[in-house]
Amino acid sequence: MWDRPFYHQDTRALQDRYDGRRTADALERHRKHYAFWEDERAMIEAARFFFIGSASGEYTDCNIKSGDPGFVKITGPGELEYPEYDGNSMYRTAGNIAANPNVGLLFVRFDGTSRRIRINGRASLHDDPRTLARHFGAKFVVRVACEIYPNCPRYLPDFEHDRPSLHPPRPGAGTPPPPEWKGRDYIRDTLPADDPHREDP
Template structure:
């Protein structure tokens, strides 16, 4: 694993760390728990994840959203990169529109259960156009520069339920969400939306 060259903390972080005597712990966590390359356990966790949260920002436009899919929908493609296909959404492109203006991105992977896990991945994001092999319109690529596990103590132990019926299958087909039938929205669906009919 390569060494980090700059601190992950800015003056605001330091102000609160010093106010509440947290600087020593923050420095120890940065030194021992912050990685610049994916470890084997990170790859296994990410590639078995069924969801994660994505945070982006540009000026006053701040967005935190959810991404989900079948295990394997996020792939670690080299020691510092992960990718996923952009699934059908509501056409607002709040997260990915922010990426076009400000490529910094934060991802949070969580596993619920008796032994919960949490992993943060921060880096620079690019969008790769062109249909994926499953027919999705683009691939989202993140070149990670901060990879760190986080304490999972407040993650609840939830019973596992069935996967969403809206996750695209291997052909890209999925169930139609009810909001696409709404009279005030259905005519605004993109021309190539498979649920336009």
């Protein structure tokens, strides 16, 4: 289990400025977890790509990692691995990880199924024979201990069917429909006071 708070003082300041602390706390209590849910395992193990952010001091980097389905392997209840294949020899992500293990991963499906998985992770680099044997063609392997939470996908377009999301605000379109999660028992009474979907008691 991680020993750091889910929110820091600056996220808290913005939550308070925009009356979002109640909602943020409810999401942390009900959605943050440290072992993959079954649908998350299925999505990750079938993924062809994911995005990863890393940082070292003032240097930050956002990258995409890709491969055939199965290139990301779940190796524990809240742990995954992915291979670093032959690349351009810059080692931007791996170099950051060597200096600072904190990473952010984002798995996304753009096929209309409305799914995103965000992971705050602590990453490490491995090139021992046993680990390499799990990842054909890997130069080395990145292992990530995960703090997991699903992320609202309402603004994602459906690229598979070439359809935009219904949710972005658009001139003359009225109030967009609410996402499903705003109606959940543990959320609906915590929404900010100015949320158009808030149901005041």
